[in-house]
Amino acid sequence: MPDWSIKLHDGIHSLGQTAWDACAGADNPFVSFAFLSALEDSGSVSRRTGWLPQHVALHSPDGQLAAVCPAYLKGHSWGEYVFDQGWARAFEAAGGSYYPKLQIAVPFTPAPGPRLLLHPEAPPETASVLAEALRQLCGDLQLSSAHVTFCTEEDSALLAQRGWLPRLGVQYHWHNQGYQTFDDFLAALSSRKRKVLKRERRDANAAGLTFETLRGPDITRADWDAFYRFYENTIDRKWGSAYLTPSFFPLLSDRLGDKVVLMVARKEDQPVAAALNLLGTDTLYGRNWGCVGDWPFLHFELCYYRAIDFAISHGLKRVEAGAQGEHKIQRGYIPSLTHSAHWLQNRSFYASVASFLEQERAAMQAEVTALSELSPYKQDTE
DSSP, rough: OTTTTEEEEESSTOOOOHHHHHHOOOOOOSHOOOOOOOOOTTTTTTOOOOOOOOEEEOOTTTTTTEEOOOOESSSSSTTTTSSOHHHHHHHHOOOOOOOOSEEEEETTOOOOOOOOOTTTSSSSHHHHHHHHHHHHHHHHOHHHHHEEEEEEEHHHHHHHTTTTTTEEEEEEEEEEESSHHHHHHHBBBBBHHHHHHHHHHHHHTSSSSSEHHHHHGGGGGGHHHHHHHHHHHHHHHOOOOOOSSHHHHHHHHHHHHHGEEEEEETTTTTEEEEHHHHHHHSSSEEEEEEEEEEOHHHHIIIIIIIIHHHHTTTTTTTTEEOOOGGGGGGOOOEEEEEEEEEEEESHHHHHHHHHHHHHHHHHHHHHHHHHHHTOOOOOOOO
């Protein structure tokens, strides 16, 4: 990459909001300066948590900023949702050191989106230069590997052309087929599935709860305090780790404004559950949820059905409800492939992982085909 230059920044503030967002654009909230800076400023991302910011800035031969990447040095594989712990064990069993590694990602966020963030006026070869530069960083920093996770299909394809190994995953997304109302969506389902959804909504709304959808500035500190209790409760029940600190959520609300959508359920004016969503240009992204008590079908109501209601009323194309959960299929969320790309410095290890991923991709594509057969939507014969 003659005359191109690359610089690593140990915090997003050293790049600045104007420069970062000029490359990140406005479509995806997770790669925005607002979101990534809230992670850093809240202490959710730090050396202490094992996410050391090393954001990549690529400058073209004329010295102009051409691209950025959200990048982190990692000493573990927690909070990524593209699982490589087996690779780490295999490499270390063979005498290698898998960590530290370079993670090009949005921490704790399994939401697909761009990871190679190109300035709109960047030269046409910028993406290819960036792909090569990230590979070179592994050698320069003596890292075992680099991983671009939950990237777009376009990012993955470009990286694959430069020798990176593509990997597939699966999530469940709802797609708006021009619905004007929730009833329009219900009408697209098979009769049996439609009855199930109606019953679940009826039961959730028969528990004496009231529901409210709040946007950024309308969310109070008391709302966030309650939400954090719910978040911790969900983590405790799943034997997980609370990656996000209490101060992260108010910071996010302050910085992203109306793009933060909090759906709250209350019993006698006391919050008992909430679901956090972020709003993109054409997509609602479901992120975290939690509750206290046992409320029939409340999770489905807050996280899936009210998200669909919101998407329809705001003319959005999709709802992406986060990682895992085949149960989402029956509620209108269909299997969708996710993408990542991986570079491994050791050539024999690279070959082993390439062989594994070739088999995994075939299995994943077969799984998506099989899961698609479970679609709740009407078939042509109905």
